[in-house]
Amino acid sequence: MMRMGVAVIKVLQAILQYMGRRRLMAISISLAILGSPFFDLSMSEFSSRHRIALHTQAAVASNSVSALRMKIPVKGGELDVSLPGKGWTDATLADFQDWLRFSAAAVVSYYGSFPLRNTRIRIFQSNGDTVEYGETNYDDENERGTIDVYVGRRVNRATLLNSWTLTHEMVHLTFPIVDEDDVWLAEGIATYVEPIGRARQGLLSKEKVWLDLVEGLPNGLNPRLRRGLKGSSDWGRIYWGGALFCLLADLKIRSATKNKLGLEDALRAVSSSGGNAASDWTPEQALAVADRRVGQPILLPLYKRFQSQAVWVDLDELWRLLGVHARADDVFLSDSAPLSSTRDLITGVRQ
Numbered sequence: 001m002m003r004m005g006v007a008v009i010k011v012l013q014a015i016l017q018y019m020g021r022r023r024l025m026a027i028s029i030s031l032a033i034l035g036s037p038f039f040d041l042s043m044s045e046f047s048s049r050h051r052i053a054l055h056t057q058a059a060v061a062s063n064s065v066s067a068l069r070m071k072i073p074v075k076g077g078e079l080d081v082s083l084p085g086k087g088w089t090d091a092t093l094a095d096f097q098d099w100l101r102f103s104a105a106a107v108v109s110y111y112g113s114f115p116l117r118n119t120r121i122r123i124f125q126s127n128g129d130t131v132e133y134g135e136t137n138y139d140d141e142n143e144r145g146t147i148d149v150y151v152g153r154r155v156n157r158a159t160l161l162n163s164w165t166l167t168h169e170m171v172h173l174t175f176p177i178v179d180e181d182d183v184w185l186a187e188g189i190a191t192y193v194e195p196i197g198r199a200r201q202g203l204l205s206k207e208k209v210w211l212d213l214v215e216g217l218p219n220g221l222n223p224r225l226r227r228g229l230k231g232s233s234d235w236g237r238i239y240w241g242g243a244l245f246c247l248l249a250d251l252k253i254r255s256a257t258k259n260k261l262g263l264e265d266a267l268r269a270v271s272s273s274g275g276n277a278a279s280d281w282t283p284e285q286a287l288a289v290a291d292r293r294v295g296q297p298i299l300l301p302l303y304k305r306f307q308s309q310a311v312w313v314d315l316d317e318l319w320r321l322l323g324v325h326a327r328a329d330d331v332f333l334s335d336s337a338p339l340s341s342t343r344d345l346i347t348g349v350r351q
């Protein structure tokens with residue numbers, strides 16, 4: 001997510017505003033297929049129902065080798081996975097299976113269950129040594145979630161298991177596929193939940209979860225803007241502004257319920273009530289269900305605020321309260337801070 005240079009982002013934003021987002025999607029996919037390092041970025045995915053045709057073209061272009069197919073059971077559902085034939089990468093079939101299982105388990109650790117009974121996952125080969133990016137949709141005709149993920153030929157077991165991309169995409173299945181005005185909400189949820197789920201699976205340390213928030217959340221704040229996040233095309237505001245919404249919502253819920261409930265209870269209620277990628281729910285419907293679970297209006301009013309106006313948060317003060325102290329490329333977590341127990345409940349394994 002953070003590998004793309006600022007200049008490239010500016011160019012993308014300009015193109016986006018000029019051409020409209022769907023055209024940009026086509027461009028991003030084309031370049032990814034060509035394996036251009038220019039597009040060696042995982043953040044170039046925007047959930048949308050309009051991309052399946054493009055993916056079909058991508059499959060023809062990048063996967064002429066016959067695919068392997070496997071079914072992987074997960075709690076609450078099954079993954080129907082295809083990947084290129086053997087020998088295209090050093091990672092073994094077992095490595096891919098573990099990557100798929102761990103990614104799904106990370107989602108299950110946050111939501112209690114995988115959100116959809118049936119999900120089709122197509123793995124495509126691309127250049128590079130990492131998981132490049134993924135895209136999530138819902139296939140109404142076949143009643144299944146779809147995730148396309150582009151994996152570099154030089155990946156190995158470690159780079160697969162260190163990658164956040166597939167977990168991020170799976171989190172998108174837990175919430176309605178939203179319109180462009182609300183992309184920030186869906187991306188914020190995926191950005192916030194993915195590392196927590198992976199930390200609970202032992203794939204990340206809790207320090208790394210907080211370090212990434214310390215480094216990432218400032219991208220969601222822009223003191224020069226008065227506009228809210230509605231319809232934003234700024235990747236920093238979309239991903240990290242949305243993640244900031246989630247962190248604030250989590251803290252508000254935990255404060256209001258004396259740590260009995262957290263954002264995960266609210267989001268679980270949405271997904272388990274049917275407000276997942278299969279639904280046509282609006283964000284308002286989903287967040288109303290979330291607030292009913294919490295017992296008071298927290299998410300819906302906060303969402304409306306983030307939609308309509310720039311929100312400023314004193315992050316330094318927030319880190320002090322949470323006991324998150326950044327130092328160089330690391331963080332130290334203090335156990336004597338006012339909200340240190342709340343902080344550890346956020347990342348801790350649910351009992």
Ligand SMILES: [Zn+2]
Pocket residue numbers: 045046047168169172186187190
């Ligand atoms: Zn996403």
